[in-house]
Amino acid sequence: GSSDSNSPSSSPTFWNYSRSMADHAQILRKFQYQLACRSQAPSAHKDEADLSSKQAAEEVWARVTMNRQLLDHMDSWTAKFRNWINDTILVPLVEEMESVSTQLRRMGCPELQIGEASISSLKQAALVKAPLIPTLNALVQYLDLTPNQEYLVERIRELSQGGCMSSFRWNGGGDFKGRKWDTDLPTDSSILMHVFCTYLDSRLPPHPKYPDGKTFTCQHFIQTPDKPDTTNENVFCIYQSSINPPHYELIYECHVYSLPKGRNNMFHTLLMFLYIIKTKESGMLGRVNLGLSGVNVLWIFGE
Incomplete structure (x- = not known):
């Protein structure tokens, strides 16, 4: 094992806290609300679709585990996982965006506001101002997804509100400047x-092979038009096989696990990824423990 000084939890990121189980009791209360808010309108057609989708999911999960009861927990796992993303990533990210914008204004750079400045000017500022705003470089990595910074920052804020990402739309997004979401976003x-x-x-931990710091992304995420090498048994990754509508698959030990399409596909694919880490990789992703001592995400599976 690595010593504490190498552990990711002591790395200088702005997400350096690890939550206790007690913190999650309050989180779970938030969800009961969301699960109860699902539309209750009876629809035979929808029930049939749900059933066939559930059977399809069962077949995929059966290749990973013998535990037939697993799928009964899926709604609860999904809810907990959505909350973990919200509390661990989105909320601190929004706070950090505000904080960095304030610091940049105070330094006499009002043109460098998060959500207004281009990603290239923020990258440049991260190089120049690294000693003064050490978290700017980490923040830029989160924002480096689309040229439309204004939309991205606004949408991250919207998703972080209310605790369980109630505004999440799997195949779309939010309105922007009075127009409906479209695929340019x-x-x-x-x-x-x-x-x-x-x-x-x-x-x-940093890896010499991935000097840009994208150690996880480079090893465990592949997006079309790139394709994963399914002949290499060491490939363990989430593969986005379609952008619009988004669809994700899991590649593990030369198998492709494709869970049903739709609003929960991404969450369920990530849950399967994490479940495999928990049950087949002893909770370890490389040298990092994703359980209590590390990233603290495996608690969502309970016992």
């Missing part, structure tokens, strides 16, 4: 996948 799924990968980039 990233989907909410793309935004969440990007911040999830970037967060794990910040928690994995």
